[in-house]
Amino acid sequence: MLCAGNPELAELRGCARDFLSRDSAEYGWVPAVDGWLASWDEAFSARLGDAGLLGLTIPSQYGGRGLGHLHRYVVNEELLLHGAPVAAHWFADRQVAPALMAYGSEEQRRSLLPQMAAGRLYCAIGMSEDGAGSDLAAAASRATRTDGGWLLNGRKLWTSGAHRAHLIVVLARTSPRDPARRHTGFSQFLVAPDAPGVTVSPITQMSGEHHFNEVVFADVFVADADVLGEIGNGWQQITTELSFERSGPERILSTAPLITGVLQELSDNDVGAPLAAAVGNLVAQMASLRQLSVSVANALADGRDATSRAALVKDLGTKFEQQSVETSADLLEFAEGAGAHRTAVVGLLAAARLHAPMFTLRGGTNEVLRGIVARGMGLR
Known part of the structure; x- marks a missing residue:
């Protein structure tokens, strides 16, 4: 599992955090909700590639680092938590690169994978x-x-x-x-x-x-x-690709910059037991869904079928994302304060409300995903 005590993953997470802190300070980007879809910044993707934080699972002979899916997971988790502008490279790194490694010709791999690892090739x-x-x-x-x-x-x-x-x-x-x-x-x-x-x-x-x-x-x-x-063989190929698409941390953390911003606002207030319980419930849901998402990453890393579990992550994760928007709005009402940070959080809330209807649609509607889960359980 993705343990905090894993020194290799902890070191990589630290490198990602340091990069994001420095890059944000130098280039002035600010956290965004749904950044993996809405925040396109080609220069950022190139800098991320130059820092060795892209193409982590791509073999070294194709320009990547030859690491595992959990290494990629911790970096992507940090990118999403920070609301970084990752949309330019996201689809290439998330599912096109794994598809090329699994099914692509040698010519395709040598031509495309190095550009993806460098953050300079964008896919739809x-x-x-x-x-x-x-x-x-x-x-x-x-x-x-x-x-x-x-x-x-x-x-x-x-x-x-x-x-x-x-x-x-x-x-x-x-x-x-x-x-x-x-x-x-x-x-x-x-x-x-x-x-x-x-x-x-x-x-x-x-x-x-x-x-x-x-x-x-x-x-x-x-x-x-x-x-x-x-x-x-297209259907068999996209089934694997959709497991990557549906199970990643972006199905849980699209609203993470909003949630963390609200929690920071609340940290300066003396919250009562009911409010503390609401915060605990929000964080507990996120932690539980993260464990489910990581279990799919482990399965994919081992080459096991994860179709049903990936669908479950997407179903539960995107429902959580939608619910987290109004929960965050309710919690923000209890936070007393003003200033630039609160203004930024209010802006994140407005953006999240506009994007929330899409959460449960893209990557497959929840109704279809539940059918996949049911078939996986032998119920259909």
Whole structure:
């Protein structure tokens, strides 16, 4: 497990904290809620890579450090707790790099992994579609054989960061749909957003923020060298990728800068027993979910299937994140004080309220995730 007494992990955590403290002081970034989605800072990602705090699980021959998933976990935990601007590199480091290591060709690994470890290659994930969000087996995008490669046609929605990414990993059908075997016939492709036939259009939130996109593929040529893994093995590949996506600390700590800010405000107040109990409950939930998340990291590190547990982390974790927003708002009312810190916390609360509806949607709705858990238990 992820023990505080592990000296190697403790040293790495200390290095991450020192880096974040120095970097924030020098470059002036401030903690943000949902920073892994909303705070895109390419220069920060490059500095993180230069500091050796990216690509931790990527083997050294591909520019990484060749460490384990728990090493990556503690660094990401610190990044999220500090609300650092990590969105530029997040998807590449979280799931595209592991997919390349597991399924990619040697050429793809040598070309892409060093740039990811350096924090200088940004990826988007082209899975969800209109009518096939959480039910990815209903995806209608198709790739058909042509000389030297494939012609890709289709439309992806909610593709985070596609307008800034160097690469989109696209899930598409490469054989006709079989109603009796809905999960067969999928493949994955590495597609440049500026390739001929690709159109990226913004989906702007009511707040004015732009993270999501609609991406349309119209007869986009994808060379055989840009197929990720094996043709027809796409579903098996994304099942593993989704375990990384759904189980990480970002499913628990999106609101961590808000929670820690509120707790700091309360620390200067004489709180009564009911308020102390509410704080204890909040922290206990976070600690329990963290242990569940770490258990999935251990399973993935050992090469074990973690599909059901990853879905459980995402379900419980994102519900906790939503509930933590209003709990934090209630607790903040009891904190007397003013000044720059309180102003910052109030700003974090406003941002968290805008983002909270997304927590239980992205990465699979909770209803679909519960179906995955039920199947894993043999109940469906």
